[in-house]
Structure formats: structure tokens, C-alpha cells
Amino acid sequence: MSARVVALVLLVAACSAPPATVPPVDEPSSIVSYLDDAAFRRRELEASLVNPDNGYSRKRLAMYTEANWGALPIWNPPAVRVATAQPATVEVAQMRALALPSQRTEAELLALGREAFRSYPSQLATYANSGLVRNDAASRYGLFDGDGQLGGFVYVKLPDGTTSAAVTCSTCHSTTDGGRWIAGRANAAFRLDRMTADAVGGGPDLWGPGRLDVTGDGVDNPTAITDLRPVRFQLYLQRAATVRNDLVKLAIRIETLLITNLNESVRPPREVAMGLALYLRSLSESLVEPTHEGDGARVFARECSGCHQGDTLTGPPVAFERVKTDANILVNSERATGGVRVPSLRGVADRSLLLSSGAFATLDAMFAENRQESGHLFGTTLGADERAALLGYLKSLR
């Protein structure tokens, strides 16, 4: 067990969080089991799926075996980060595959995950090839300058010798603030809808910034990109609480999502999936501990802590009827379970896509007095003083 994990366990034990919100401890042995033991992986996959009958689960139950997805060739192509300096040129000579560690220790896998987050091509984006070379690419598509990398994109070398753009995790799950690159925070400006339309002559903006439709369920249900910094705290993952969460289950969620993103023709090295899981779980270290003092904390404890519990400010999924936010994402989707993931509010002050659909850009708008928009109406009927105190508390959650 690493020192960091010990510290976290002590910290969690010291406060009075209900047991349900204690983040699971990372077992080093489970890392090795995930990498080497197919039967263990299969058991963990089955245990992770909340509703075995939805499309998301059925696909995995059918395909996550050694004979099916396990037999796919491993994809780790030469890639290079797309530079912000225009005109964007494809630096073929600088393309490198990710170097997989020889020792599969937690530290080495974490380092691999940190690199993979910005460099592993997690979905080919031929639609971006024409857009990335536009002079106005950054503003038109909401692409940040991540220490010289344009919007987290990479160029990869394909087997036929040509190259193409690809997205990385960081394309959607990172952004900049005052010039500083912030891993895990959603890129609320990203216009994937516009990029795909521009590749065929342009068209309407279908989804809005920071949103995309991730399900093939025939329903037009774009969902907001999630803030991954508190992922370690989440008991369940995905808007519709589709999968249970711990280190191995997160690695499997990442591995299987990469396989489907990669069109089930190749699979990522498992070290990359585990490395990404370790890296994502490390991101919570940047988030401040919530305070228990003051009026705001007291209003929160009274009005909100039944669902946003303990110091992780999350908890078990709640029935859709209790929040009634966006049924198309939470009920009528291929990922539905009947429950809704309670997002951890650690870091919420820095988010600008609130709720599953990204309906609110600010906490002030979400908790405005008697607002017109329906869904998650908690805290919207408070008196002025309590509202101000609650908002002060929420805005301290950076």
C-alpha cells in the first residue's frame, strides 16, 4: 500500500463519513491480477455491471472474453502530439509508440497513465484532419493550448503509411485556466459536433459545447463531458450509474470503452488501461477538503448531504424520480440502470457544465431563486441569506 493510500485511509477514517462513501483502497495485488488473470478480469467485469440487461452491459458480457475482445491485436501506434504552433504539421519523424514499462509497479504504471492521458490515441478522428489545420481551429472548436499541444489531439501513423488525427483523454477531459493546463477538468468549450460537420462541408451545431452523444441508442441525447478529478470518490461511474467503481473496475471501464471507441478492431495494452485508472484516481489530490464550519456548510448538511454524503460529497445512486433532470440521458439510454449517479461536488466550483445535460453553466444559475428550468430543484426555494451561504460553500469547493 502506498503512503498516499495510507494517508487517505487515515483521513477518511478520521472523519465521520458514512461507510458507503469511503473510497476503496487500491490493492497492489489487484493490479497484477488485472494484468495477468483473465478469469479475475471477467469476474470483476461482471461485478461492475449494475444492470446486465442494458446495451452497455450486454455488449461487454458477450465480448469481454479471451476468445473475443481478448484476442484482438494490441494497438500502440506511433503518435505525436499536435502542436499549437500553426500551420500544424505532421511530424512523422517524431512519432513514437508509448513505452510500456518493464516493471509493472504502481509507480511505473502511474507514469505511463500520465503520459497516455495526453498521448494515447483513444479514438481515431479522421474528421479532425481538415479542421486542425485551420487558422481559427482553436476558437472554432474550443481547443485549448495544453503546454503547446492543441486540444489534446495527436497525429498517429496508420498501417498504410498515412497519418490521421486522433483524440486523447485530455481532448475532452482537460482544459486550461489562466494558461495553466488542468488534467481531469472537462473541456466545456469543445465542439466535436462542429468538427464532424465541417469535415463534410459544415452544418448545424447539434450538441452544444462540451457535450456529445455517446450512445448508439437511436435517441438524440448528448451528455456533458464529466469532471474526472473526483473520479476516485465516485461509487458509480457514468451519468446513469452504469458501472461500480474501484481501481480494477475503472481500468476495465477504460479498457472496454477504448475497445468500442477503437471499433473493436484492436485493443489497448492493458498496462495503458490500468495506468490511466491509476492516473485518474490520483487527480483527486488537487481538490480541497470541504469545510464543516459556517452557515453554508450547515445549510448543505441539512439540504444536500442525504445524497452528496460525507467528505467525498457523493453517495449511492438515487432513483431518477428524485432528481428528474434529463430522462433521455438517464432513463431512455443504452446505459440506463434506473439509478442516477450522484456526482461528487469536490471541485464543483470549477465546473461549467452542471447536471447530465450541462443545463447550467454556473452555480448561481442552477440555484437561482424559483428558477424556471425543471430538475434537481433542491436548494432553489431557500431564503436569501441561506442561499448566499450555500453558494459561498459550493464556491469554496475547488
Next chain:
Amino acid sequence: MRNRIGSTLLLVTMGVLAACGGALQSDPNALAIDGGKSDAPTVRVPEHHRASATKCDGVRSDWVPNISDPGPPASCHTHAECTQGKNGRCSGNVHDGWRCNYDECQSDTECGKHVCECGGGFRSDNDVCLNEGNCKLDAECGTQYCSPTLGMCGDYAKTVGYYCHTPKDECVDDGDCARVDGGVSVGERPYCAYDPKVSHWRCSAAQCEG
């Protein structure tokens, strides 16, 4: 997300377009009925392939948009406002909103390395230059055929490019993909698409990552 063409909305839009004066231009991907290229009798002829380059007819829908206020975002209200390019139309639907779009090309020569796709505009009927592919015509594919493919991140757009079929292909037409995934029908019906990661055609049901 939407089905390839299964979205009711899209179908309605297309239906309206078609009903109102032949907006959809002649399909350049003529259905081949000959037994295939003479030197390759074993190669199955894809349902859609590009035997010859087609010049787009430049005819667009004269369907009059009925834009309600308030409604979805509308940056135009009549075709007459669309004067920034060739054959402008105020195009859209009640879901996506309304905007001007134009014909970008009439023939491949205007599109550099790629195909001028007649009526290929995103949820519209304008003629556009595609931005990917490895062929424009069957003749470039040896004994194989040059076919249109949908994209790898769902199928929001129509054809994104043309690629040669290969001997390694796992499918030729969408019909070959009805029951992939070990018989589990998951999400939308998969389609046969070119996968540049493995340089051949495979069934795809990929969505945008997330």
C-alpha cells in the same frame, strides 16, 4: 445518437425534401448489376461503389423553410438571404435550427485529392468536397471497388470518404453486419465501414468516445 438514416427526424426532412421537387440528386453510387470486374469474378460487387465520376447537377431543393419564432437557432429565414456562395439555401429543420449552406463543388477536380459528393452536405442536400479517402473511382482499386463509408465516430454525417475494398474485408455491405457481436444486437444497427486502423472494411457500431 441517431441511426444512419434511421432518425425519424432525418427521414422526415429527407422525405420533405424529396417530396418537394427532387432535392436529392442522382446517386453517384450506381448499383452495379454486372458480375463485377471481368478480371476478378470472385470479388463481390458492393451495393455502393463509384464506377465513374459524376458531375453534380447543381439542382437544389426549392422547399420553402417554415421557421417558427421562437424556435431553434435560425441564422436565416429565406433562401434569398443566402448569397455568400453558390446555390445558397436556408437549410435545416425544427430540431437542428436553420443556416445558409452552399454548393462547394460540381466535380472532383474542385476537391483536390477527394470526391465531390453530390448532395452530401451534413443533414442537407448541398454538394460538398469530402476530406478523406484513398480512392475516387473503382479504377484506382485494382480488382476491388471504391465505396463510400460512414465515419468511425457514430454516423452523424453521411458519407465521409471513399475507400478501396480489400481482400481482408470482413464485410462488403451494411447487410453483412446485421448480427455482429456474437448475436447480441446492441444499440444501433452496425454498418460496414472502412477502418483505417486496420486498413480494411469492418462492421462498425462505434460511437463518439465518452
